[in-house]
Amino acid sequence: MKTLTLATVLSALLLSPLASASTPTTQASAEALQLAVDHPSRSPANVARDKYRNPVATLQFFDVTPSSTVVEIAPGGGWYTEILAPLLAAHGTYYAAHFPADSSSDYYKRSRAAFVDKLAANPVYNRVQLTEFAPGNSSAIAPAGSADVVLTFRNLHNWYGNGGDEGMVAIFKDFYNALKPGGVLGVVEHRLPADKASGDWQKTGYFPQALAIKLAEQAGFVFEAESDINANPKDTADHPGGVWTLPPVLRLKEQDKEKYLAIGESDRMTLKFRKPVSE
Structure with missing residues (x-):
């Protein structure tokens, strides 16, 4: 039995007649995603x-393939970088839009420095293009119309x-400008139940799904x-320490730890938006 490697699958995908389709769903693409995760x-x-x-x-839901140009906003410690970098290394492009280098925030500085160290520590990250993003920051997350x-x-x-x-619409417009016509904005976020959206939800870490859709649409996106x-469904989104009560943070430490471990990580919305082909 032939052992599949990421390079083998990427080569097969590149030679496939479907490789240039806008949203390919070939077996080779799916295998490449799995091999990148592995x-x-x-x-x-x-x-x-x-x-x-x-x-x-x-990533399949968001139409990510090995030949995509992908911008990840705020990659943090690089959880998805570990997948996207090898996936896109041969035929795609990966922009990691991290905190600005000139930020006055100590947290931003430490987080960016740790990410830079991560990129330097392994050649699998050699082709990662580090850009910048923060609310109100004017730096381009990627060339306009490239993603x-x-x-x-x-x-x-x-x-x-x-x-x-207003600030959120401006952020979504930055994403809109970076995308090609027909490009995809993929959003994953802790989901606030609709019946809790009228309270003081901003301190919980959860976000109203209807509001996310409305603000993205105001920036020009079509909700797809x-x-x-x-x-x-185990997550009720009403924990004493907000979403950080759940793993992996476990803000309450040993208090009711087994209860929160049994719930698992948060309930998350997964939303797909598209930039119209013609405006």
Whole structure:
């Protein structure tokens, strides 16, 4: 039996007559996603979270292929970088839009420095293009009109506090400008139940799905689809320490730890938007 490697699958995908389609769903593309998720360079701690983050299904839903140009907004410690970098290394492009280098925030500086160190530590990251993003920052996350996909994972609740509705629309417009016509914006976020959206939800880490859709549409996007790939019906979104009560943070430490471990990570909306082909 022939052993599949990421290089083998990528070569097969490149030679496929479907490789140039806008949203290819070939077996080779699916295999390449799985092999990237199984890449030996991934941290065991990150691999352990796959059951909550469902990376293969999530990236497929967002039309990510090995030949895509992808921008990940706020990659943090690089959880998805460990998957996207090997996936896109041969035939795609990966922009990691991290905190600005000239930020005055000590947290931003430490986070970016750790990410830079991560990129330098393994040649699998040699082709990662490090750009910048922060609410209100004027730096380009990628060349205008260059991206097939812009991705953001669990960030909306942080950004909303930096300008509310208006600030969020401006952020979504930055994503819109980076995308090609027909490009995809993929959003994963802790989901606030609709019946809790009228309270003081901004401190919980959860975000109203209807508001996310409304603000993206105001920026020009068309809401195309939602998925329950990352849903967790056990999560009631009313924990004493907000979403951080749940793993992996476990804000309450040993208090009711087994209860929160049994719930697992948060219930998450998975939303797919598209930039119109013609405006």
